[in-house]
Amino acid sequence: MLHVWGRRTSSNVQALMWCIGELGLPFVRTDVGHKYGGNDTPEFLAMNPNGTVPVLRDGDGSEAGPPIWETGAIMRYLCNRYAPEAFWPRDPEARAQVDIWAEWAKINVTLGFTAPIFWRVVRTAPDRRDAAAITAAITALARAFDIAERQLETRDYMCGPHLTLADIQFGHVLFRYYDIDIVRPSHPAIQRYYERLSARPAFCEHVMVSYADLQVT
Numbered sequence: 001m002l003h004v005w006g007r008r009t010s011s012n013v014q015a016l017m018w019c020i021g022e023l024g025l026p027f028v029r030t031d032v033g034h035k036y037g038g039n040d041t042p043e044f045l046a047m048n049p050n051g052t053v054p055v056l057r058d059g060d061g062s063e064a065g066p067p068i069w070e071t072g073a074i075m076r077y078l079c080n081r082y083a084p085e086a087f088w089p090r091d092p093e094a095r096a097q098v099d100i101w102a103e104w105a106k107i108n109v110t111l112g113f114t115a116p117i118f119w120r121v122v123r124t125a126p127d128r129r130d131a132a133a134i135t136a137a138i139t140a141l142a143r144a145f146d147i148a149e150r151q152l153e154t155r156d157y158m159c160g161p162h163l164t165l166a167d168i169q170f171g172h173v174l175f176r177y178y179d180i181d182i183v184r185p186s187h188p189a190i191q192r193y194y195e196r197l198s199a200r201p202a203f204c205e206h207v208m209v210s211y212a213d214l215q216v217t
Contacts, residue, residue, distance in 0.1 A: 001060050002027040002078075005044070006053030007034050009214055011114060012071040013054045014207045015172040019075045021202025022163065023082050035213060072106060072169070079165055086162040101151075101158045101166035108144040113173050117141065121180050125216045134182065142185040152189040156196060163200070171197045175208045 002025055006013035010033060020027050032038040032053055039051045047067035048055045056074045058065045058081075068074045079088035089095045116137035120129055148170060151158060158166040174194045177184070197203045 003057045003064070004029040005032045005038075005047070005055040007031045007036055008206075008209050009034065009211055010053050011110070011118075011172060011176070012052075014209060015168055016054045016056070016071055016074055017206035018172055018202050019078060019165070019168045021206050022087070022168070022200075023078060025078070025082060072102070075165060075168065083165075087164050098159050098164045098166050102164075102169040104147075105158075105166065105170035109141070109148070109170055110173055112137070112141040112144055113177060117182065118176055118180065121182060122176075122211060122215050138182060138184070142187075145185070145187050145190060149187045149189050152193045157193070167197070171203070172207050175203075176211065 002020060004013070004016065004020070004027055006016070006029070008014070008017075008029075008031070013029075017027075017029070032044065032055075038044055039048075039053060044055075045051055047057075048069040050069065052069065054071060054074060055067050055069045056077075057067055058077075068077055089098060117134060120134050120137070148158070155161065157163050158170055171194070174190070174197065178191075178194060198208065
């Protein structure tokens with residue numbers, strides 16, 4: 001049994017939970033962080049000194065493994081231990097191709113969207129929003145999306161016909177990207193890709209989650 005600490009509205013937790021859902025692994029999740037607190041307690045900091053979510057332990061009671069933190073590290077652990085070949089290839093060269101796109105998405109898409117756009121639109125009061133900064137961030141993100149667009153014009157998922165870890169890292173921001181009130185450049189292949197993701201039960205359950213608790217009005 002996996003034990004996950006982290007609130008449902010955390011985008012990092014959503015990526016991890018989507019991964020767990022796709023791998024069909026049993027889990028329990030404890031809400032930690034934001035309105036739930038608990039991430040500054042001695043017990044939590046003993047697991048993750050950064051006080052951030054998610055944190056995962058694999059196993060029950062005295063059989064549980066050590067705490068694992070940092071979302072990408074957690075998901076790679078799960079992939080190495082539990083994922084099928086199509087999701088996380090065993091061949092080092094094939095796996096590197098998945099890993100390239102997973103890292104690319106984390107650095108260029110997640111970091112380019114979450115704070116520069118989502119926080120400025122959703123987690124900032126309307127009278128304090130910087131419209132010019134939001135527009136500039138959308139323009140910058142569009143350059144990364146142009147790369148993903150070309151990748152997805154010829155395949156269903158980022159690395160081919162099957163969903164992989166690369167799709168978790170790229171796709172988990174798309175619900176919020178398409179849901180918030182912004183002007184989005186046209187990326188028809190990404191739009192079709194998002195529609196495919198939206199048909200996956202694990203994506204619906206763990207990523208298409210209301211972020212109303214995060215909104216500042």
